[in-house]
Amino acid sequence: MNQETQVFDHIICPFCGCLCDDIRLEVQGNKITKNELGCAISKAKFLSHHEDRISPTIRRNGTHVEVSLYEAIGRAVEILASAKRPLVYGLSSTENDAHREAYKIAETTGGVVDNTSSVCHGPTILGVQESGEAAGSLAEVKHRADTVIYWGSNPQFAHPRHISRYVRVQGEYIKDPKADRKIWVFDIRKTITANMADEFVKIEPGKDLEFIGALRALVRGHPLDFEEVAGVSARQLAEIVEALKATKYGILFFGLGLTQSTGRHRNIDAAIRLVQDLNSFGKWNMMPMRGHFNVAGANKTSTWQTGYPFAVDYARGYPRYQPGEYTSVDVLARGEADAMLNIAADPAAHFPRQAVKHMSTIPVINIDPKRNMTSLIAEVNIPAALAGIECDGAAVRMDGLPLYLKKVIDPPDGVLPDRDVLRMIHDKLKKEVG
Ligand code: SF4
Structure with missing residues (x-):
């Protein structure tokens, strides 16, 4: 068997919905020996391709x-x-x-x-079927977004390169990703993503729908007659709404913390309507953080x-x-x-x-x-x-972009x-x- 090292560039990682398309692999014989640029999950997937295989x-x-x-x-x-x-x-x-x-x-x-x-993300689909979809691409996020929200989603854990590829990175109109772009995390607990975000808003479990309702009311100019909603004070709600209204290009990334919590597709329906409301002030899109x-x-x-x-x-x-x-x-x-x-x-x-x-x-x-x-x-x-490792084929990234997976080694x-x-x-x- 030829043991010379072969190098494959621009390989797509077939693990999460980011479908990172910049992976560099080294192959010796019929075994992948090195994965450059991939995250820890990607390295594990490519480098252990031969382990735990089943037989008929x-x-x-x-x-x-x-x-x-x-x-x-x-x-x-x-x-x-x-x-x-x-x-x-x-x-x-x-x-x-x-x-x-x-x-x-x-x-x-x-x-x-x-x-x-x-x-x-079944509830996402139901919400979109009911209320339409304000969709954009990850490239737009990278080049334009000055406000990025992760809602019920922990990309540092589940999509490890999402932030480094599209958010904490320079874009055409984002010269300094730290100063020109603000990351918000809305979640029920302080996740590792919340730890590195600019702002963390803690929402009481199962109260996302109420929280979205309060944001929508304030965005539309209706004052609240509550001291707090979903564990968030009226003052903090007003500050959040001011920041969202001042955004030039905003993106709402959301995960299972929103789709599978109380309300399910009603949460998504409400989030879509919030994004529609915010489009009266700036440009806003939303995108599900697809897993597989x-x-x-x-x-x-x-x-x-x-x-x-x-x-x-x-x-x-x-x-x-x-x-x-x-x-x-x-x-x-x-x-x-x-x-x-x-x-x-x-x-x-x-x-x-x-x-x-x-x-x-x-x-x-x-x-x-x-x-x-x-x-x-x-x-x-x-x-x-x-x-994406032992055979080729098409796959679709979380923003709907189709990409073609490459074959780099033969299957057993x-x-x-x-x-x-x-x-x-x-x-x-x-x-x-x-
Ligand atoms: S973020 Fe996802 S697609 Fe990108 S390298 Fe890691 S596991 Fe693969």
């Missing part, structure tokens, strides 16, 4: 038995062909072509297809293929959309799904107990590069190449990209169920 397995008498890829695919097809209400889930950590194959499987089997946004590297892509490909961004049911032969009804956690918790095809996600580690309990009673087909909680309870495990022998595995399953299914 089928559960027999309670134990996972290694089988050939074709046997594993054959068993997956048997399960899906005999299921009355299969659930296809995941997709946020793989590339767009794989999504398309997954939607075809849902359509062919008359199943439900959903992605991980149903347990993260291609969860934004999963919403886009789902909308493109089915007409809806998540929670889609094909039981009647055509797509129907109903969050709360066809979202995975609900379908599982009601005990409705009788088989599950999971791709590039780990629901056994993240779903509520009731949903995981039902997963353990039905045949789960798990397609993933690595061992995880779902692989432990799966009836069938099928290994896949790591998208016999391991295929998700899209090829899914295509093989679909082709065989078509023959079985017509």
